[in-house]
Amino acid sequence: MKRHALILAATLLATGCVGNYNGLPTERGPRNIKARTRPDLAKKVQWRKIMVGAGKTQSLLGYVRTDSGAHAGGAATYWIYNKAFVMVGRVSPRGSVVTIDPAGQEKWTGNYSLPLACLHLFGYQTRKTILFESMPAPRG
Numbered sequence: 001m002k003r004h005a006l007i008l009a010a011t012l013l014a015t016g017c018v019g020n021y022n023g024l025p026t027e028r029g030p031r032n033i034k035a036r037t038r039p040d041l042a043k044k045v046q047w048r049k050i051m052v053g054a055g056k057t058q059s060l061l062g063y064v065r066t067d068s069g070a071h072a073g074g075a076a077t078y079w080i081y082n083k084a085f086v087m088v089g090r091v092s093p094r095g096s097v098v099t100i101d102p103a104g105q106e107k108w109t110g111n112y113s114l115p116l117a118c119l120h121l122f123g124y125q126t127r128k129t130i131l132f133e134s135m136p137a138p139r140g
Contacts, residue, residue: 048132089121
């Protein structure tokens with residue numbers, strides 16, 4: 001009985017495969033051999049460390065992510081993260097600073113340059129030296 005079932009299944013599979021292609025291989029239609037003209041859709045993102053202080057007193061304040069608009073010569077939006085990679089704010093291309101609380105609520109806090117915005121977002125009341133160091137994109 002098993003043998004008859006196996007022969008029946010093999011016959012059904014064979015007849016299903018026979019009728020899939022009609023014609024000669026040389027008579028197939030043209031293939032898509034044109035070069036792709038679509039640009040790469042992946043955005044280039046630049047990550048930098050935000051360091052406060054100079055020399056031996058330098059310490060890590062957080063991180064800044066820059067969108068691809070800055071690489072193309074356009075204005076950029078900066079996304080500011082703390083040491084634990086939690087977003088604390090952003091700076092628009094016009095310098096408008098928005099703080100983001102842990103609940104995700106946004107609040108406009110003024111217009112600053114990027115170094116002053118970093119100081120403001122991390123609660124500094126006086127000017128400090130801010131340095132930006134390039135880094136590879138974080139994983140995870």
